[in-house]
Amino acid sequence: GDILAYVGSPDYYRQNNNQKLDPKMDHVGLAKRQPGSAWKPMVYASGIDSGRLTAASVLLDITTPFGGRSDDGSAWVPKNANKTDSGPILVRDALQQSLNVPAIRALHRAGIKNVRKYAVKAGFEFIPEPFGFGNKALDAAGLAGAIGTVEVRPLDMAKAFGAFGNAGKVTEPRFVLSITGPNGERVYEAGKPVTTQVWSPQTAYIISDILKGNTNPAENAAWARIFALYNTKGGARREAAVKTGTTNNLKDYSTYGYLPKPKNDKYPALSVGVWYGNSNSAAPYVTNPPIYSMDNAGQTWHAFVQRYTQGWPVSTFKPPKTGVVSASV
Secondary structure (H helix, E strand, C coil), X not given: CECCCCCCCCCXXXXXXXXXXXXXXXXXXXXXXXXXXHHHHHHHHHHHHCCCCCCCCEEEECCCCEEEECCCCCEECCCCCCCCCCEEEEHHHHHHCCCXXXXXXXXXXXXXXXXXXXXXXXXXXXXXXXXXXXXXHHHHHHHHHHHCCCCECHHHHHHHHHHHCCCCEEECCECCCEEECCCCCEEEECCCCCEEECCCHHHHHHHHHHHHXXXXXXXXXXXXXXXXXXXXXXXXXXXXEEEXXXXXXXXXXXXXXXXXXXXXXXXXXCEEEEEECCCCCCCCCCCCCCCCHHHCHHHHHHHHHHHHCCCCCCCCCCCCCCCCCCCCC
């Protein structure tokens, strides 16, 4: 849970009259942003952990009018980002390809209250009063919450992704480990990390096993084009799990990912999150829109992790000794 790097805004001391950038606004630990598709692992993990889904469950990726009406009175008919339908598809492939319609069906099967229970246990903070939602913002969003419409803190996203690499245990962030007074006396000690078992080790491994495919050209060539890491001592590919999030109004772009726990405690078990956007929630300027998070936040994530872990020993995601079954479907 120790925070190694934390950038809340580009420049705290900048004098800026542009409403798009508030340099004194903490966009990581205070501001709440729509995570978009980066929220989908929370949905699938909660469904798997509660026994309502498996990695091999079949979901229908077919454009469907879901319950409820939009502002203009028409039915809500969400689509995938690529505007295509895949038909019947496995949970593994639906999450890896970040398909919207199967994620909505997954939330329906997992149960909104069930997903909320896991999210609250993981420490997610949602929109507070006076909006009247409190921890029930997911309930208010309905099935749309499957695709990341409910605002959360990027810090909470980073620690939740870290849990998938840590046997399902969410660790509270530690900003300061100790403080020494002017006379050399120790006036503060952080103590031991505070952890909460949110998802089972088996569920955490399954999510990691799916998301690591996004950095493997043999599993997801389109995503691995951006996210593959070739920075081990021998130049071999490094395992990492990653997921992006892009809101449908192109106001928020994010990427979250993590590495397997290393054998050597000299190296940290790394979880990294990147958010792109404006302080006033205006859509950022991008060339040739629409653009996806892998084109901006994703490239920043990759560049940082590639350089920071250069030459680290190779580590892999290992399944728990019991409770996980591997099968061809």
